[in-house]
Amino acid sequence: AQSVTQPDIHITVSEGASLELRCNYSYGATPYLFWYVQSPGQGLQLLLKYFSGDTLVQGIKGFEAEFKRSQSSFNLRKPSVHWSDAAEYFCARTYSGAGSYQLTFGKGTKLSVIP
Amino acid sequence: DAGVTQSPTHLIKTRGQQVTLRCSPKSGHDTVSWYQQALGQGPQFIFQYYEEEERQRGNFPDRFSGHQFPNYSSELNVNALLLGDSALYLCASSGLRLAGGLREQYFGPGTRLTVT
Numbered sequence: 422a423q424s425v426t427q428p429d430i431h432i433t434v435s436e437g438a439s440l441e442l443r444c445n446y447s448y449g450a451t452p453y454l455f456w457y458v459q460s461p462g463q464g465l466q467l468l469l470k471y472f473s474g475d476t477l478v479q480g481i482k483g484f485e486a487e488f489k490r491s492q493s494s495f496n497l498r499k500p501s502v503h504w505s506d507a508a509e510y511f512c513a514r515t516y517s518g519a520g521s522y523q524l525t526f527g528k529g530t531k532l533s534v535i536p
Numbered sequence: 537d538a539g540v541t542q543s544p545t546h547l548i549k550t551r552g553q554q555v556t557l558r559c560s561p562k563s564g565h566d567t568v569s570w571y572q573q574a575l576g577q578g579p580q581f582i583f584q585y586y587e588e589e590e591r592q593r594g595n596f597p598d599r600f601s602g603h604q605f606p607n608y609s610s611e612l613n614v615n616a617l618l619l620g621d622s623a624l625y626l627c628a629s630s631g632l633r634l635a636g637g638l639r640e641q642y643f644g645p646g647t648r649l650t651v652t
Contacts, residue, residue, distance in 0.1 A: 425578075457643070464540070464626055465579070465643040511578050522630075523569070523592055524641060526578030 425512050427527035434502050435535045442497040442530050444512030454495040455513040455524065456486055465511065471495060482506070507534040538563055540629050540644035548650045549617050557612040557647045561629030567591075568610040569641060570602060571626040579626055585610050614649075622651045 424447045434440055446452055453472050457465040469480025476488040486497045495512060509531045513524045541560045549555050561568050567586040571579035581594035585604035604610045608629075614621055625648075628641035 462648075464542075464645040465628075467640070467642060470640060513578075522567075522584060523581035523594060524571075524579070524628075525581070528576075528578050 425514050425525055425527040427510075427512055427530050429530045430528070431531045431533065433533040433535060436504050437501050440497075440499045440502045440506070440532070442510050442512075442532070444495045444497065444527060445493050446495065446512075446514045447493070452495075453515045454486075454488060455515075456480065456484070456495075456497045457511045457513060457526075458482075459509045459511065459529075461508075468497070468510075502532075502534055504534045504536055507532055540627055540642055542625075542627050542644040542647050544647060545645070546648045546650075548652060550652055551617055551619060553617050554613065554615045555617060555649060557614075557625050557627075557649070558609065559612070559627030559629075559644060560609045561627075562642050565629035565631040565642070566608050567630045568604060568608065569628045569630070570610070570612045571628065571643075572596070573624040573626055573646070575623070582612070617651045619651050622649060624648050 426445045428443050455470045456468040458468050459465050468484050469478050469486055471478050471488045479485050484499050486495055488495050509529045511529045512527045515524050540562050543558045559568055569584040570582040572582055573579040582596050582600055583593040583602055584591050588604045599615045601613045624646040626646045627644045630641045
């Protein structure tokens with residue numbers, strides 16, 4: 422079964438520091454990959470997506486992610502974190518196969534930012 | 537441009553009762569998916585509706601059912617509520633004919649269901 426693993430449950434960084442959140446997906450058919458952010462008590466906001474093409478994708482709020490097929494990874498990065506980035510981040514995937522539209526999510530990584 | 541909306545925001549029910557949650561998709565979207573997010577977990581796919589029919593279903597019992605209306609809005613119904621049904625229920629919409637297709641899903645704020 423397809424799965425998504427986010428190895429880090431909680432990460433704390435200082436404001437202005439760089440950030441990398443890890444995501445690994447189970448090997449399978451060509452994955453479609455996503456990063457979502459969830460603020461407390463809120464729904465999920467789509468940060469960025471990878472469908473095909475350039476393996477480095479840019480998203481909103483200054484985030485980017487790199488797809489590495491050899492490592493089955495899709496890590497999220499930001500060069501300089503702002504206090505407002507504190508939230509929970511979810512990596513998700515679906516397949517390119519016909520009819521495969523359900524998103525499978527990781528358990529999330531909670532990001533805390535020290536002022 | 538209105539995003540995905542859900543109602544109610546919060547709901548408290550007793551075990552054994554039934555509940556109906558509602559969702560209106562983002563403008564231009566015709567497909568609605570429902571997810572359950574338990575505390576401390578990632579969302580889990582319940583089912584997806586397109587053209588008023590259930591097109592895909594996750595690993596959820598028949599107590600979970602849904603409906604999609606001609607205006608693309610949707611309802612999620614849960615019968616015989618259990619304590620374990622307490623969760624945030626998220627609705628996501630997507631558009632078959634849009635660039636991202638059914639895979640690019642936009643989420644609403646969710647309905648927090650508490651079963652006592």
